[in-house]
Amino acid sequence: MIQNRKLKDLFQLLISLLALVIVIQLLQVYFFRWDLTSEKRYSLSDNTKELVANLNKDLYFEVYLSGDLPYGFIKLQKASLEMIDEMASYSNVRISYSLLSPGDIINPKKRQEFFDQLINRGLNPINLQEKTTDGSLNQRLIVPGIIVHDKEKETSVNLLKSVADLSSDENLNHSIEELEFELTSAIRVLQKTKPKEIAFLTGHGELNEYQVADFTASLLQRYEVRRIKAHDLADGKSNFSALVIAQPREEFSEQDKYNIDQYVMNGGKLLCLVDEVIASMDSLTTKENTMAFFQPLNMEDQLFKYGVRINPDLVMDVQSQLIPVQTALPGQPAKFTPAPWYYSPLLTAPDSHPITRKLNVVKAEFANSIDFVGNSKQITKQVLLASSDYSRLEKVPALISLNIVNKKMSAADFPAGSQNIAVLLEGVFPSVFQNRIWKGMNREKFKSESVATKMIVISDGDIIKNRVRGVGSNRQIEALGYDRYTKNTYGNRSFLLNCVDYLCDDTGWMQLRSREVKLRLLNKTKIQSERLFWQLVNVLLPLLLLLLFAVARFYFRKRKFAGSKQKNIA
CATH class of the missing domain: 3.40.30 (Glutaredoxin)
Structure with missing residues (x-):
């Protein structure tokens, strides 16, 4: 009897060892990992x-x-x-x-x-x-x-x-x-042997290389950057991964529009930062008032065809940047008090999109509102930046005055609701020259509809503009989004870099920014109020369970051997 049991145990041990060896060999050949987190x-x-x-x-x-x-x-x-x-x-x-x-x-x-x-x-x-x-x-x-x-x-x-x-x-x-x-x-x-190329458009009064120096320096860590004319895009011969149009101030010719349009039709990506209203804070540094007026760029029909309209207005927002205002009485030492500058809204971003997820607020200045137009089912539209629910639209021409900071304004003065400032368009776009006859068109290479592509339209060129102080060798470039009054750095640079990364991303890398790791924090208030209770539970409960186990084991062993003893006596 005892010998049979030993043989059985030895056989089970050999089977277990053999199974372990087989599992080890399989794990060396077939690699897998098992993630049990939600x-x-x-x-x-x-x-x-x-x-x-x-x-x-x-x-x-x-x-x-x-x-x-x-x-x-x-x-x-x-x-x-x-x-x-x-x-x-x-x-x-x-x-x-x-x-x-x-x-x-x-x-x-x-x-x-x-x-x-x-x-x-x-x-x-x-x-x-x-x-x-x-x-x-x-x-x-x-x-x-x-x-x-x-x-x-x-x-x-x-x-x-x-x-x-x-x-x-x-x-x-x-x-x-x-x-x-x-x-x-x-x-x-x-790993890249040749980085992708990003082009800044010139020839229409766009921001110069110093005014976009900070953003350009950030781009150069991942991309090659060039400044080009619109004719460099002609005949679809360009290899630029994205085209940046940064605050143009002069009208676009039909030829330039055609070159940009065909760049898009051939799959090019656009990052447009376009103001329809001329207004500048620089004018208010020397005087209290300045005029804001509408200045069309001959791009309105092109953007409209793609699905957006930039309105000739200014977005004023309760959620805005603070600027220092002189509040001392005449004859007293200067005293500056921060006051909201409603023409410089701090824009919020949805947390659901890879471009804007967990993004600091973005500072704008004299931004226009954007409307979606058209109902093409081939184009998807997404709002990236918007003003707060307490916004107001100022139609132009309008007088911009620093005295507005002294006015007491309530929520009722901002009835327009949230306004779109930056939007993303993805899909198949129609050409603005579709069904048009124009002598500059190359009929053999003309495309009336794009391949699947994407573009981002922002109604404020100041979002990409960094402050430049001094000239020549004394020129100093401030960080993009930095406010020298409050010492805050807003999310302008991160937002624009994410925009370019998203436009140039053809394989879905930006989706990794949507990754979510749930933060499971303890309730600190509950910890303080119930601290003694849980300390006692952690100390006494294991001892109590151990004691119960010992008593139960003693009882069952006593019962078992008492029964065996009675059988032997019988």
């Missing part, structure tokens, strides 16, 4: 898997988010390393990383030199303030960033996102959501 936070997109599976060079990640970090940054560090490990598991080349902590450098001079080097390489250190045990504040620099490089070149990735309306926990969670998009963007930059 939002699939540990799963890579198909695009990312294909990208890393077709790499031709080893990649190395210098991760500078290291050292003694707060818990939120530790989560960001852990998520970054997990993402790199996940990429390495699908890659056909070696992907490795190292953790580096610049703050651990003891020598202050060498530490500062190292931080300066990181800034020059594209990383942005942040000043972290922490409370010490004695209640004082301790400040130190950390670098939430990664430098990715192969054997030939490198690029930087700043991990920390800073959206003004989000809490610190939400910003860190948003940074985790953006990890796959940011890391794959860096890898794609390194």
Whole structure:
């Protein structure tokens, strides 16, 4: 009896070992991963898997988010390393990383030199303030960033996102959501042998190269940038991935319109920042009043044909930028008080689209309203930026006066509701020259309908315009979206970069910006009020369960052996 049981146990052990060996061999041949999270936070997109599976060079990640970090940054560090490990598991080349902590450098001079080097390489250190045990504040620099490089070149990735309306926990969670998009963007930059070309149109009084210098510098990290005339688009011979029309001030000729139209018909992408009203803050720096007037650009029929109309008006908004206003009485020292400048609305963006998800508010200036026109089923339309629900439309010509900041205005003075400022159009567009006879048309190459393409129309050219101070060698370029009065930096640059990325994205990379990782925060108020109860539960409940298990085990063993003893006596 005993011998048969031993043989049976030995047989079961051999079967188990054989099954284990078979499973191990199968796992070496067939690779799979199982993500049990509801939002699939540990799963890579198909695009990312294909990208890393077709790499031709080893990649190395210098991760500078290291050292003694707060818990939120530790989560960001852990998520970054997990993402790199996940990429390495699908890659056909070696992907490795190292953790580096610049703050651990003891020598202050060498530490500062190292931080300066990181800034020059594209990383942005942040000043972290922490409370010490004695209640004082301790400040130190950390670098939430990664430098990715192969054997030939490198690029930087700043991990920390800073959206003004989000809490610190939400910003860190948003940074985790953006990890796959940011890391794959860096890898794609390194892998590209020839970057895509972005063209800025000239010849119609558009913003000059200095007025768009900040945005251009950001584009140059991913694209090649050129400034062209409309005739460079002729005959569909251009290879530009997107065309930027930045605040033209002079009328377009029919020939230029035709070249732009055929560029679109052949699949070209447009980013149009067009004002239909002439008004400028520069005029108000020397006098209290200026005139705003309608100035058509001979593009109205073209945009109308594509599906939008820019109206000759000015959008005023309760949610607006603050400007300093002199409030001191005559004879007293100057005193400046911030007041809302209704002609500079702070635009909100829907959180549902990859271009605008988790985006800081965008600052506009003398923006016009946009209406959708036409009912083509081949074109889908999406609002990207809009004013608040408390807006007002000022028809032109109109007198713009600084005295408006002294007027007491209520919500009833802004009855127009939300107004569209930036819109996205996608689909098949009709040519503005369709069913028209014009001597400049090339009938052999003319296309009356586009292939599937997309365009973004923004009714304010100032959104892309950075401030320029000084001339010549003393010229200084301010950051795009920076307000020197409030010291805020608005989301203009991020919004425009996302626009260009979306227009140039033919394979769905921008959809990674829609990735959502749910933030499951504890209720801090409930924690404080029920702290003692849950402490007692955590300490006493395991002991109580252990005691109950011991009593139950003792009872059943006693009952079992008492029954066996009675049988032996019988």
